[in-house]
Amino acid sequence: MSTVVLDPTNEAAPAHRERVTRPDSLDGLTVGLLDISKPRGDRFLNRLEERLTERGLRVERYSKPTFTKPAPVDLRHEIATKCDVVIEALAD
Amino acid sequence: MASSADGNTADDAAASVPRNGLVAVVKRDCPTCELIEPVLADIEARGSLTVFTQDDPAFPEAVSARLHDDDLGFSWHHDIETVPTLMRFADGGEAGRIVGWSRPEWESFTGLDSLGASLPEHRPGCGSLSVDPAHVDALEARFGSSGLSARRVELGSQEDAHEAMFDRGWSDGLPLVPPTAERVAAMLAGTSRAPDEIVANVAPDLADCTVEKAAVNAVMAGCRLEYFPVVLAALTAVCNDTFNMHGMLATTMPVGPVFIVNGPIARQIGMNNGINVFGQGNRANSTIGRAVQLIVRNVGGGRPGEVDRAALGQPGKVGFCFAEIEGAADDGAEGSDGASWDPLCTDFGFESGTNTVTAFPGEAPRSVVDQLSRDPESLARTMAAALNAIHHPKLVLGFDAILAVAPDHSRVFIDSGWTRDQTAERINELTTRPGSELARGAGGIAEGVPEFLAEADLPKFREGGLHLVHCGGGAGLFSAVIGGWVNGEVGAQPVCVEIDPWR
Numbered sequence: 001m002s003t004v005v006l007d008p009t010n011e012a013a014p015a016h017r018e019r020v021t022r023p024d025s026l027d028g029l030t031v032g033l034l035d036i037s038k039p040r041g042d043r044f045l046n047r048l049e050e051r052l053t054e055r056g057l058r059v060e061r062y063s064k065p066t067f068t069k070p071a072p073v074d075l076r077h078e079i080a081t082k083c084d085v086v087i088e089a090l091a092d
Numbered sequence: 093m094a095s096s097a098d099g100n101t102a103d104d105a106a107a108s109v110p111r112n113g114l115v116a117v118v119k120r121d122c123p124t125c126e127l128i129e130p131v132l133a134d135i136e137a138r139g140s141l142t143v144f145t146q147d148d149p150a151f152p153e154a155v156s157a158r159l160h161d162d163d164l165g166f167s168w169h170h171d172i173e174t175v176p177t178l179m180r181f182a183d184g185g186e187a188g189r190i191v192g193w194s195r196p197e198w199e200s201f202t203g204l205d206s207l208g209a210s211l212p213e214h215r216p217g218c219g220s221l222s223v224d225p226a227h228v229d230a231l232e233a234r235f236g237s238s239g240l241s242a243r244r245v246e247l248g249s250q251e252d253a254h255e256a257m258f259d260r261g262w263s264d265g266l267p268l269v270p271p272t273a274e275r276v277a278a279m280l281a282g283t284s285r286a287p288d289e290i291v292a293n294v295a296p297d298l299a300d301c302t303v304e305k306a307a308v309n310a311v312m313a314g315c316r317l318e319y320f321p322v323v324l325a326a327l328t329a330v331c332n333d334t335f336n337m338h339g340m341l342a343t344t345m346p347v348g349p350v351f352i353v354n355g356p357i358a359r360q361i362g363m364n365n366g367i368n369v370f371g372q373g374n375r376a377n378s379t380i381g382r383a384v385q386l387i388v389r390n391v392g393g394g395r396p397g398e399v400d401r402a403a404l405g406q407p408g409k410v411g412f413c414f415a416e417i418e419g420a421a422d423d424g425a426e427g428s429d430g431a432s433w434d435p436l437c438t439d440f441g442f443e444s445g446t447n448t449v450t451a452f453p454g455e456a457p458r459s460v461v462d463q464l465s466r467d468p469e470s471l472a473r474t475m476a477a478a479l480n481a482i483h484h485p486k487l488v489l490g491f492d493a494i495l496a497v498a499p500d501h502s503r504v505f506i507d508s509g510w511t512r513d514q515t516a517e518r519i520n521e522l523t524t525r526p527g528s529e530l531a532r533g534a535g536g537i538a539e540g541v542p543e544f545l546a547e548a549d550l551p552k553f554r555e556g557g558l559h560l561v562h563c564g565g566g567a568g569l570f571s572a573v574i575g576g577w578v579n580g581e582v583g584a585q586p587v588c589v590e591i592d593p594w595r
Contacts, residue, residue: 002249002251003256003272004272005272008271008308008386010294010390012299068342068582068583069333069338
């Protein structure tokens with residue numbers, strides 16, 4: 001006799017989304033730098049901005065209101081609209 | 093599913109119920125049903141009759157229009173309480189019924205004379221299988237208005253149910269109670285809320301959790317139905333932007349929700365606020381917090397190694413829930429003059445005596461020993477020294493705390509007339525230190541507050557960040573510290589909610 005139990009999960013099938021293909025080169029692309037607001041994340045991103053700007057790339061800076069919560073939808077949308085690639089800094 | 097001897101299914105059975113005509117419901121395990129087998133055959137021969145048999149599909153052999161009500165669905169849906177029941181359908185609806193055997197009744201009901209001439213005139217019937225206590229919960233769960241809609245997962249007949257649940261990733265590492273429809277339906281009796289009502293939107297997957305899904309997980313956690321309102325309230329306490337369950341999962345720090353129950357419900361459902369209050373051995377304490385964590389895992393998708401990134405974690409993340417000692421009548425808690433402290437819920441604006449659950453973002457408890465202090469000032473200094481060490485002695489203002497004071501310690505304050513607020517206030521004064529001792533590099537320790545704060549006096553806790561909770565066994569000069577997580581708008585705030593709306 002088999003046991004029948006009720007599914008304890010949310011029963012949602014996650015939508016599968018392919019990652020954007022990595023570009024072969026950064027030439028001509030806009031790079032977003034996202035600071036998650038952890039201490040000293042800005043140091044890492046400042047240095048990255050210097051290096052990327054030296055290479056003639058366009059850089060956009062963003063930061064989450066707090067590292068403890070997901071980035072707001074509007075912020076995610078803005079980054080996706082304005083940037084071709086994004087680098088997120090997780091630092092302490 | 094009902095089926096006839098030649099393989100008709102329930103749907104066929106439903107289709108076989110005549111729009112106009114007679115239907116009998118019987119079972120072999122009923123002497124009256126066996127007695128009237130010739131009567132049933134006679135009625136079929138002289139007109140028409142459909143017989144539903146509850147147990148043996150071969151019974152009654154003398155009748156050919158025989159259907160097996162093997163899932164008791166026909167019997168349940170037609171409220172059959174006694175067998176035999178003889179019903180008449182007219183225009184597709186029931187037009188009347190009689191139960192048991194009574195020749196005059198059956199002759200009058202069928203319009204046929206000389207029925208069962210050789211039989212006794214009267215015989216009472218027997219109980220229908222559909223009202224048998226052994227089946228009624230399952231039937232209610234399957235056909236009833238309980239409204240269970242969760243996907244049914246049929247475990248393989250060769251599968252061990254407990255192993256199967258581990259294999260599906262539903263467990264926190266401990267065994268689970270299989271959430272059968274019967275058990276979930278029973279759990280739902282613990283609340284007046286409808287099964288399809290949304291309780292909370294659960295991080296990190298931001299999935300809506302219904303009362304039913306909460307009940308499934310509460311069953312698995314081992315809850316009794318009387319705990320269920322506390323589980324539902326606790327779930328609402330953590331699933332909001334203020335408590336920030338998402339961040340508590342995602343953080344690398346060793347924290348999880350710590351639940352403290354206030355009000356008479358704690359005693360009513362048998363919670364522990366005394367000996368071994370943070371430990372094992374009490375079912376309510378052990379399973380309420382676990383149920384919430386299982387909901388976060390299974391409904392919210394919050395699993396260690398995935399969104400849960402804790403470097404170390406803490407054992408209370410399996411589930412951490414306890415009750416507070418309240419009032420002078422509680423065991424061993426009162427001061428010598430019968431006074432006591434206000435309960436934790438008053439920190440959040442609730443009246444003493446309200447049934448509440450407070451969710452605190454907390455690490456594991458750490459013991460505070462002081463066997464010698466007999467005056468409140470000395471003991472407050474001990475508490476301050478212990479509290480200063482939370483997360484790091486040189487980090488301040490960023491973390492709240494619970495100071496759990498056991499009766500032998502609380503008595504020292506209460507006997508000297510220190511209220512709970514006064515005690516907290518004095519401890520706050522004593523945990524305020526010069527920034528020069530706390531700045532980065534001070535004391536040869538790189539960690540600390542930024543240098544620009546070196547000139548200020550800095551309290552360990554933000555205003556309202558220290559919560560005193562009264563609990564523990566009546567003997568032992570101990571307290572305990574439960575440190576918090578990143579506090580305030582940027583992190584998490586404790587949340588206290590009322591339980592009664594979920595009863």
